[in-house]
Amino acid sequence: MVTAASEKARDEAARFVVRMDGDAWSAADEAELQAWLAEDTLRQGLLLQMQAHWLALTPQPEVVRAEAEPEDADAAPTAVWRRRGVMAGIAASVALAFGGLRWSQSPAAYTTRLGEIRRLPLSDGSVMTMNSGSELTVTMAQRAREVEITQGEAWFEVAKDATRPFVVASGDVRVRAVGTAFSVRRREMGVEILVTEGVVETWAEGDRNLHMRLQAGDRATMNASAVIDYETGISSSVDRALAWRGGMIDLGGRTLYDAADEFNRYNSRQIIIADPRIAREQLDGLFRVNDPEGFAEAVKASLGVSLDTSNPALIRIE
Amino acid sequence: MAGGEPARRRRIAVWVACEIVPHEGRIRRWLARSRLSPEDIDEVMQEAYCRIAMLPSVDHIDQPLAYMSAIARNLMLRRLKRQQVVVFEAVSDIETWRDETPSPEEQAASRISYERVLAIIGALPERCRRVVELRKIEGWSQREIADHLGMTEKAVEKQVWTGVRAIRDAWLRAEAQSENRMTPAPPKEARRW
Numbered sequence: 001m002v003t004a005a006s007e008k009a010r011d012e013a014a015r016f017v018v019r020m021d022g023d024a025w026s027a028a029d030e031a032e033l034q035a036w037l038a039e040d041t042l043r044q045g046l047l048l049q050m051q052a053h054w055l056a057l058t059p060q061p062e063v064v065r066a067e068a069e070p071e072d073a074d075a076a077p078t079a080v081w082r083r084r085g086v087m088a089g090i091a092a093s094v095a096l097a098f099g100g101l102r103w104s105q106s107p108a109a110y111t112t113r114l115g116e117i118r119r120l121p122l123s124d125g126s127v128m129t130m131n132s133g134s135e136l137t138v139t140m141a142q143r144a145r146e147v148e149i150t151q152g153e154a155w156f157e158v159a160k161d162a163t164r165p166f167v168v169a170s171g172d173v174r175v176r177a178v179g180t181a182f183s184v185r186r187r188e189m190g191v192e193i194l195v196t197e198g199v200v201e202t203w204a205e206g207d208r209n210l211h212m213r214l215q216a217g218d219r220a221t222m223n224a225s226a227v228i229d230y231e232t233g234i235s236s237s238v239d240r241a242l243a244w245r246g247g248m249i250d251l252g253g254r255t256l257y258d259a260a261d262e263f264n265r266y267n268s269r270q271i272i273i274a275d276p277r278i279a280r281e282q283l284d285g286l287f288r289v290n291d292p293e294g295f296a297e298a299v300k301a302s303l304g305v306s307l308d309t310s311n312p313a314l315i316r317i318e
Numbered sequence: 319m320a321g322g323e324p325a326r327r328r329r330i331a332v333w334v335a336c337e338i339v340p341h342e343g344r345i346r347r348w349l350a351r352s353r354l355s356p357e358d359i360d361e362v363m364q365e366a367y368c369r370i371a372m373l374p375s376v377d378h379i380d381q382p383l384a385y386m387s388a389i390a391r392n393l394m395l396r397r398l399k400r401q402q403v404v405v406f407e408a409v410s411d412i413e414t415w416r417d418e419t420p421s422p423e424e425q426a427a428s429r430i431s432y433e434r435v436l437a438i439i440g441a442l443p444e445r446c447r448r449v450v451e452l453r454k455i456e457g458w459s460q461r462e463i464a465d466h467l468g469m470t471e472k473a474v475e476k477q478v479w480t481g482v483r484a485i486r487d488a489w490l491r492a493e494a495q496s497e498n499r500m501t502p503a504p505p506k507e508a509r510r511w
Binding site: 286 | 374
């Protein structure tokens with residue numbers, strides 16, 4: 001049943017869709033819309049759905065899309081790869097074009113800055129998505145595909161190629177896949193592996209006893225001498241932990257301490273928890289990675305704490 | 319206003335119109351298998367759209383339908399697990415969805431047909447239909463339509479508004495019909511609390 005309240009919200013959403021469809025959308029209209037959206041988080045979804053239903057009625061949506069494209073030019077192009085990386089990447093694809101006679105053996109280095117999330121197709125058809133502040137090298141050899149993570153995290157969708165194992169190294173830890181999807185993150189206490197598809201094998205270089213098979217929905221953290229943490233069958237929490245691929249942080253019951261740490265991975269404006277007693281409070285919610293202010297406001301509202309935002313480089317939760 | 323928030327919003331809406339709207343029925347059918355009520359399904363869909371609406375960009379999404387389904391699935395799982403009476407079967411059902419994500423070919427095949435668009439527009443009330451036809455089929459702006467039909471822009475706006483709401487209802491009706499086709503037995507009730 002449609003309740004009276006939601007019927008009203010629909011009518012209002014429709015009114016905004018119509019005005020956006022006209023030619024006179026102004027800054028004042030935008031402000032009015034933002035105020036309306038702020039009243040209820042679900043309104044964002046309602047508005048998007050109605051706007052999309054209206055747009056879908058244009059017989060060739062592709063034309064609409066093409067017309068929307070040029071605006072993309074406004075977005076400042078971000079530096080993608082380090083120069084060396086670009087050159088090695090080109091070399092690799094040239095090698096491919098010549099029937100794979102010559103593989104590029106020299107490693108290519110890629111980095112992401114703070115707050116930058118990059119999706120990079122590799123020459124073997126695999127795709128890697130690098131999280132904020134990460135550094136890694138890729139070597140595509142004839143018999144092996146090797147990635148070394150020196151800092152940060154990346155998620156890999158590996159193209160099947162049984163003759164060339166895909167191995168990710170981070171410190172002493174190795175993770176090997178044939179055709180699957182998983183992420184590897186280098187953390188202080190060890191290397192964290194999340195598997196989203198298929199099966200991976202992981203071990204510590206120098207100690208083959210530390211050998212594990214992980215499957216979709218598993219999470220493990222290990223270092224050179226121990227498996228520190230292992231959980232199985234937690235697909236939804238694995239998906240949540242990888243929300244960054246869509247530019248989001250999904251808290252799903254994590255502590256305030258963890259959450260602040262997560263935001264600090266992406267933003268130069270760091271969140272500091274001044275009162276250790278609230279650090280273990282658990283939180284739920286979905287936020288954009290680049291919105292620590294919005295997160296802090298939500299914490300303020302739900303935990304009844306106060307914020308000190310006087311320093312532009314910091315947000316203190318007290 | 320070329321860039322900024324309105325442009326981001328429009329890009330995402332166009333993307334949803336092209337990639338998700340044609341498949342909405344399919345996603346809702348998946349959700350219906352969890353045996354939750356249609357109202358709960360409505361809420362899950364709206365919540366899923368919320369998450370899309372908040373994305374800074376959708377350029378990184380290669381498989382839109384799979385992406386949207388994954389979001390809807392997670393929201394549904396969360397909702398089921400919050401319930402006091404959990405239909406265990408329903409949870410395990412949903413957890414196998416990943417296998418059913420369509421191939422890129424399937425994804426490309428189901429665009430909205432021109433006939434379907436004409437049928438939806440054709441069913442609108444007379445005055446509203448003329449305005450929507452000019453806007454959608456002829457591609458005229460609201461102002462041009464006002465000049466042509468000798469109406470004020472406000473009046474055109476009002477007709478478009480009627481159109482936007484009717485079109486939404488038409489989509490939802492079409493979905494409800496396909497849901498009925500797919501689920502012959504009435505779903506068992508699973509209440510939220």
